[in-house]
Amino acid sequence: xxxxxxxxxxxxxxxxxxxxxxxxxxxxxxxxxxxxxxxxxxxxxxxxxxxxxxxxxxxxxxxxxxxxxxxxxxxxxxxxxxxxxxxxxxxxxxxxxxxxxxxxxxxxxxxxxxxxxxxxxxxxxxxxxxxxxxxxxxxxxxxxxxxxxxxxxxxxxxxxxxxxxxxxxxxxxxxxxxxxxxxxxxxxxxxxxxxxxxxxxxxxxxxxxxxxxxxxxxxxxxxxxxxxxxxxxxxxxxxxxxxxxxxxxxxxxxxxxx
Numbered sequence: 670x671x672x673x674x675x676x677x678x679x680x681x682x683x684x685x686x687x688x689x690x691x692x693x694x695x696x697x698x699x700x701x702x703x704x705x706x707x708x709x710x711x712x713x714x715x716x717x718x719x720x721x722x723x724x725x726x727x728x729x730x731x732x733x734x735x736x737x738x739x740x741x742x743x744x745x746x747x748x749x750x751x752x753x754x755x756x757x758x759x760x761x762x763x764x765x766x767x768x769x770x771x772x773x774x775x776x777x778x779x780x781x782x783x784x785x786x787x788x789x790x791x792x793x794x795x796x797x798x799x800x801x802x803x804x805x806x807x808x809x810x811x812x813x814x815x816x817x818x819x820x821x822x823x824x825x826x827x828x829x830x831x832x833x834x835x836x837x838x839x840x841x842x843x844x845x846x847x848x849x850x851x852x853x854x855x856x857x858x859x860x861x862x863x864x865x866x867x868x869x870x871x872x873x874x875x876x877x878x879x880x881x882x883x884x885x886x887x888x889x890x891x892x893x894x895x896x897x898x899x900x901x902x903x904x905x906x907x908x909x910x911x912x913x914x915x916x917x918x919x920x921x922x923x924x925x926x927x
Contacts (some may be wrong), residue, residue: 686723695731702739706755713762728773737780760788773861787817794839795854801836874910
């Protein structure tokens with residue numbers, strides 16, 4: 670594994686087709702300050718342009734994944750609208766890039782952290798992780814969590830979580846579809862890497878195009894969705910990965926994707 674970027678709040682590591690964004694502001698439970706939004710956007714843009722990376726893991730060092738917006742900076746009036754614009758830009762890059770994004774949720778995953786998790790493709794948590802959107806306690810709107818959360822858990826549950834501002838456990842999040850994998854807290858990071866390796870093994874061009882298509886499920890009508898599907902299917906069916914898939918089938922072996 671090599672470190673590509675070491676910044677004050679986070680670090681970018683890479684090993685072959687896998688990359689890791691590590692939040693390193695442990696003393697603040699990885700709360701995201703103004704500089705954190707700049708760094709997250711910088712790393713998101715770098716990953717989007719890296720042609721080798723197929724799977725990205727986002728995780729937090731220490732006792733928590735992330736506790737969202739830095740409340741000390743907010744209380745000191747150092748948070749303005751540019752903070753939210755930068756943060757949402759980074760999330761949209763992760764959401765739309767042609768890579769599988771996996772997030773690890775342990776300890777606390779609050780506010781902006783949950784917003785980030787919902788912009789990822791796969792969420793891995795622990796049973797005791799505290800998950801929520803407590804923005805109303807600061808009389809804020811929880812970002813585009815208001816747009817993403819209903820897509821995961823339905824309108825009613827989303828309103829309950831957003832308007833009530835209460836946390837739920839990772840176990841409850843799994844039950845309602847907000848977490849995809851639940852792993853033991855004792856060896857959380859090794860389990861997270863194991864799951865990432867599983868998704869890397871299946872990360873063909875077809876997998877990545879399926880991400881883009883699934884992202885459009887609630888935004889396009891049938892005809893527009895069909896047009897997009899046919900464009901992406903043509904791109905995948907005549908790709909080197911599709912050729913490799915056919916060879917692997919004929920040779921009775923696992924495919925090795927580009």
